[in-house]
Amino acid sequence: MIKEFHMENRQSLYNSLEPGSLAILFSGQSKRKTGDEYYPFFADRSFVYMTGIDQEQSILAALKYGADSVEEALYLLPPNLLEERWTGRRLTENQAQDISGAAQIKYIQEFTTYLDKKIQSGSLERLYLDFDKLKEDEPDNEAYKLAAYIKSRYPFVTIKNLNPQIRKQRTIKKSCEIEAMRTAEQITKEGIIAMMKASKPGMYEYQYKAEFDYALAQHGVLVPGFPSIISAGDNNFCIHYYSYKGRASDGDMILNDVGACYDNMITDVSRGWPCNGKFNEKQRLLYQCAYETSNYMFDILKPGIPMTEVDLTARKYNYERLKEIGLCDKYEDVGKYMWHGGAHHVGYDVHDLVAPADTMLTAPGMVFCVDIGIYCEEWGIGFRLEDNCLITETGCENLSALTPRSMEEIEAIMGKR
Numbered sequence: 001m002i003k004e005f006h007m008e009n010r011q012s013l014y015n016s017l018e019p020g021s022l023a024i025l026f027s028g029q030s031k032r033k034t035g036d037e038y039y040p041f042f043a044d045r046s047f048v049y050m051t052g053i054d055q056e057q058s059i060l061a062a063l064k065y066g067a068d069s070v071e072e073a074l075y076l077l078p079p080n081l082l083e084e085r086w087t088g089r090r091l092t093e094n095q096a097q098d099i100s101g102a103a104q105i106k107y108i109q110e111f112t113t114y115l116d117k118k119i120q121s122g123s124l125e126r127l128y129l130d131f132d133k134l135k136e137d138e139p140d141n142e143a144y145k146l147a148a149y150i151k152s153r154y155p156f157v158t159i160k161n162l163n164p165q166i167r168k169q170r171t172i173k174k175s176c177e178i179e180a181m182r183t184a185e186q187i188t189k190e191g192i193i194a195m196m197k198a199s200k201p202g203m204y205e206y207q208y209k210a211e212f213d214y215a216l217a218q219h220g221v222l223v224p225g226f227p228s229i230i231s232a233g234d235n236n237f238c239i240h241y242y243s244y245k246g247r248a249s250d251g252d253m254i255l256n257d258v259g260a261c262y263d264n265m266i267t268d269v270s271r272g273w274p275c276n277g278k279f280n281e282k283q284r285l286l287y288q289c290a291y292e293t294s295n296y297m298f299d300i301l302k303p304g305i306p307m308t309e310v311d312l313t314a315r316k317y318n319y320e321r322l323k324e325i326g327l328c329d330k331y332e333d334v335g336k337y338m339w340h341g342g343a344h345h346v347g348y349d350v351h352d353l354v355a356p357a358d359t360m361l362t363a364p365g366m367v368f369c370v371d372i373g374i375y376c377e378e379w380g381i382g383f384r385l386e387d388n389c390l391i392t393e394t395g396c397e398n399l400s401a402l403t404p405r406s407m408e409e410i411e412a413i414m415g416k417r
């Protein structure tokens, strides 16, 4: 992303603050895996959204003095030739400036002194941190640790949560995010088509995964946006399946739930196909239900619809289709075949951090998944059809429509038509 995108994101964040507030965001730190080995560093997504910087131990600090005056600095690891010989180059001041457009670049050892000085001088009343825990018993990250330090040392400073404001901003995608997503969709398509073309009975799930990863790497995407779900046959009945050790037997469906990430924007696409390239009668019946439901959703989605209704509408419509084929005759029973909803937002995260769904209306610039999953254990068929829906001014656009979706397109790509 260009630096202006990050500058604009930060400006919106600063606009939300009261004067006398200091906002602090952290990129995070690598986590130790075992011995002296670390997991690859993965920068906090909101930090990257605000700065473009994905280097560990970076800090953004912005003190709002008055309505229009903000003192902003990005704190980075200092140059260290010996360390860099082992672990690679650190960002220089100029590089960090070019990426983020931050007003000042400083080194992290100056951060605590700065913070203490500002609090002691009485120029800040509030400290805003991004508190974001998925589970209560999660280890404290930098924001929680800093909050504990402030509470013990400066109990008169009010601590507030920046997370709701960040979520609000991340809900509506800017045009450069949508453009990056289009590129990511194109690459995801290449990966899925590679799997479809290679597909045959007897193929192992890891071989499908290898096809996908190879196609992505050929387009410069070395790590997908999230761990790929690729399964065959009965393994399709595990919603988040990551073993890759199963093998497709003739007549099995292949399920995949995958997505490339390009310029930080993630896609999340699912397709299902018969491993032998030809839908059988029962697969055809079920696939048609999901396909019609998905198409219906793309026909009706537009601005102003409560997010809580999106999943519900898909569920009701798909129930009617399942009823037509004689599989389900009471709406209360549709949960036997539909195990999940799928209208989650997608962006910097695959399950994107956005404003709470309970009060949200669809609006232009939102991107969320339309995910129709059908799991029919008695027929041994499970798959999902998941696309990425961009809400536009007048309706919506299926960003992942370029990946074959209809049975005709899939069979043609697989060479069976």
Ligand SMILES: [Mn+2]
Binding pocket: 257, 258, 268, 269, 270, 386
């Ligand atoms: Mn998905």
